[in-house]
Amino acid sequence: MNEELVSESGHSHMGILNEKRILLGVCGSVAAFKAVALASQLNQAGAEVTTILTKDAARFVTPLSFTSVTQRPAYVDLYTPDPGRILHVALAEEADLLAVIPATANTLARMAQGLSDDLLACTYLSTRAPVLVAPAMDGGMYTNAATQASLATLRDSGVHVVEPLEGRAASGLVAKGRMPEVDALIAEIRTVLGRNGPLAGKTVVVTAGGTQEPLDPVRYIGNRSSGKMGFALAEAARDCGARVVLIQAATTAPPPLGMTTVSVTTAAEMQAAVNEHAAQADALIMAGAVADYRPETARSQKTKRTGDPLAIRLVENEDILAGVPRTLVKVGFAAETDDVLRNAEKKLTSKGADLIFANDVSRPDSGFGADTNQVVVLSNARPPEPLPLMAKSEVAAVILERVSGLVRERSEK
Numbered sequence: 001m002n003e004e005l006v007s008e009s010g011h012s013h014m015g016i017l018n019e020k021r022i023l024l025g026v027c028g029s030v031a032a033f034k035a036v037a038l039a040s041q042l043n044q045a046g047a048e049v050t051t052i053l054t055k056d057a058a059r060f061v062t063p064l065s066f067t068s069v070t071q072r073p074a075y076v077d078l079y080t081p082d083p084g085r086i087l088h089v090a091l092a093e094e095a096d097l098l099a100v101i102p103a104t105a106n107t108l109a110r111m112a113q114g115l116s117d118d119l120l121a122c123t124y125l126s127t128r129a130p131v132l133v134a135p136a137m138d139g140g141m142y143t144n145a146a147t148q149a150s151l152a153t154l155r156d157s158g159v160h161v162v163e164p165l166e167g168r169a170a171s172g173l174v175a176k177g178r179m180p181e182v183d184a185l186i187a188e189i190r191t192v193l194g195r196n197g198p199l200a201g202k203t204v205v206v207t208a209g210g211t212q213e214p215l216d217p218v219r220y221i222g223n224r225s226s227g228k229m230g231f232a233l234a235e236a237a238r239d240c241g242a243r244v245v246l247i248q249a250a251t252t253a254p255p256p257l258g259m260t261t262v263s264v265t266t267a268a269e270m271q272a273a274v275n276e277h278a279a280q281a282d283a284l285i286m287a288g289a290v291a292d293y294r295p296e297t298a299r300s301q302k303t304k305r306t307g308d309p310l311a312i313r314l315v316e317n318e319d320i321l322a323g324v325p326r327t328l329v330k331v332g333f334a335a336e337t338d339d340v341l342r343n344a345e346k347k348l349t350s351k352g353a354d355l356i357f358a359n360d361v362s363r364p365d366s367g368f369g370a371d372t373n374q375v376v377v378l379s380n381a382r383p384p385e386p387l388p389l390m391a392k393s394e395v396a397a398v399i400l401e402r403v404s405g406l407v408r409e410r411s412e413k
């Protein structure tokens with residue numbers, strides 16, 4: 001199993017990037033400094049990053065910056081001697097992905113026109129690897145018809161274009177053209193790398209976080225779910241090539257990127273969202289912590305102290321997972337504090353699930369809030385299978401492997 005890397009903003013970047021050969025093309029933009037941080041994070045996640053700088057890029061950042069953070073070559077000159085091979089052909093053939101970050105209007109135009117006037121342009125023309133570009137430019141350059149025409153041509157050739165943001169550019173102009181931050185770029189890179197994965201063309205719905213059942217306008221009954229387990233599953237599904245719909249209740253962890261997110265508060269809202277999206281999905285993974293009970297009535301005004309005990313009548317929420325038809329692959333968790341296996345087995349049957357992952361939430365290293373989890377896999381086909389304590393991203397990778405297998409079986413029937 002790989003080491004998990006958590007970025008400064010708390011996103012985990014592991015798995016799919018490990019041992020991937022990424023060619024990073026860097027163009028002459030103020031945003032080039034972000035490419036150094038990106039190269040460093042990709043390297044830490046196990047990717048082999050080789051950098052090609054345009055001549056203009058080398059005026060903003062140096063090849064040495066990239067070799068220092070990647071421990072690999074950074075090239076500028078098309079005619080760099082490389083005995084025994086032709087540099088741009090070798091780089092193009094070896095790559096799992098060519099990512100041009102930042103991509104200037106000039107380089108986008110040269111790529112669109114098929115020019116071969118520098119190392120980056122020649123490598124782009126030669127490669128059969130997927131290509132991603134992240135435009136970064138000032139003022140009206142991005143919206144200019146010529147730039148848009150270049151991007152349209154590139155999109156037509158299968159190039160993945162990262163949408164720039166509205167924001168303040170170095171010039172002080174506020175316009176669309178600002179390059180997204182490193183975490184968002186990594187999510188895009190992971191999405192492209194996973195595009196032909198085992199869940200390509202499939203839709204996976206994932207729930208995360210804890211529902212909140214209102215008592216009055218300021219108070220609710222909730223739980224300690226951070227969203228970490230559900231978010232790790234949503235990222236793992238995205239990395240397998242799936243279109244992911246993440247239905248998230250209250251969470252404290254940083255949300256994942258590169259998917260459709262639906263925010264809900266109560267169990268009833270989660271149920272409505274799950275039913276809507278599960279209807280078009282191939283798999284549903286319910287990692288969210290759903291309240292089994294809600295107050296029968298939520299008061300319209302804040303409850304006042306009276307000096308007397310306060311009784312609140314709770315009524316049962318419907319079982320969301322149980323209500324979803326068995327036509328799609330249904331996966332749940334069992335959050336238990338006692339008699340873990342027996343309770344989880346009951347849930348496998350009563351909810352009509354294909355898989356249940358039982359976690360003992362009384363352990364400090366598992367379940368709510370922890371970065372790790374120890375789960376036991378329950379299925380209708382095999383005896384209970386305890387997995388070792390792992391990072392939640394690793395648990396998610398194992399779960400997605402199982403889910404991919406079941407989705408494949410289901411679609412072959």
Ligand code: PMT
Nearest residue numbers: 225226227228229286289290320321332333334335368369
């Ligand atoms: O978010 P984290 O801090 O990372 O914590 C992760 C987790 C502990 C929340 C997660 O690993 C987990 O166990 N999630 C399931 C929590 C839960 O609601 O468990 P349960 O045993 O009460 O329910 C069993 C299954 O039925 C769950 O998949 C649940 O989503 C689903 N359920 C529960 C109640 C309900 N009314 N409808 C449901 O569909």
